Amino acid sequence: VQLVESGGGLAQPGGSLRLSCAASGFTFSSYAMSWARQAPGKGLEWVSGIYSDGSDTYYADSVKGRFTISRDNAKNTLYLQMNSLKPEDTALYYCARAPRPIVVFTPTGLPEYDYWGQGTQVTVSS
Numbered sequence: 001v002q003l004v005e006s007g008g009g010l011a012q013p014g015g016s017l018r019l020s021c022a023a024s025g026f027t028f029s030s031y032a033m034s035w036a037r038q039a040p041g042k043g044l045e046w047v048s049g050i051y052s053d054g055s056d057t058y059y060a061d062s063v064k065g066r067f068t069i070s071r072d073n074a075k076n077t078l079y080l081q082m083n084s085l086k087p088e089d090t091a092l093y094y095c096a097r098a099p100r101p102i103v104v105f106t107p108t109g110l111p112e113y114d115y116w117g118q119g120t121q122v123t124v125s126s
Contacts, residue, residue, distance in 0.1 A: 001025040001115045003095050008120030011085050015124070021078040021095030021117055029053070029073040032098035035080045036110055037091035037122075045091075048080065049098070049105035058105040063089075085124045092119040 007019040019035070034049040048069040049058045057069050068081040078095050096113035103109065 001097070003097065003115055003117035005093060005095055005117045005120035008093060008122045010123045010125065012126050013086060013124055015085050016081070016083045017085065017122060019080040019082065019093055019095075019120060019122070021080075023076045023078065023095075023097075026097070026115075028071075028076040030101055032101055032103045032105075033071065033078045034096050034098060034105065034110075034113065035069060035078075035093060036096055037089075037093045038119075039088070039091040042091075044094075044110055046105070046107045046110055047093070049103070050078070052101035060107065082122070085122075087124050090122060090124050092121050094119045 002024045004022045011017050032051050035047040036044055037047050038044045047060050047063055050069045050071055054071050066084045070079045095117045097115040099112055099114055
């Protein structure tokens with residue numbers, strides 16, 4: 001199993017970035033997926049989740065209305081479109097595989113996730 005994030009970088013406040021997570025080594029379409037992030041000096045924070053078939057999506061209150069999670073099961077790729085970025089969005093962003101096609105996405109559910117990428121850095125600064 002391998003998860004490889006990309007697309008991070010430096011963005012100005014109000015700007016946008018699109019993260020990608022390329023999955024391999026497993027049947028991507030059989031698992032729910034999430035994005036999580038870790039800001040400097042802070043703990044891991046769940047950001048967003050999506051069911052295995054993409055039929056439902058969930059967001060942390062801190063990103064709701066600004067971020068959009070999606071997936072392309074034909075390309076084995078997970079995405080996170082981030083708009084209206086704020087300095088507090090600065091963090092290392094990870095994609096993670098949930099243990100089932102459908103899970104209850106909660107901020108405290110991260111220990112359930114069995115595979116993680118190496119992360120991609122997002123910095124929001126003027």
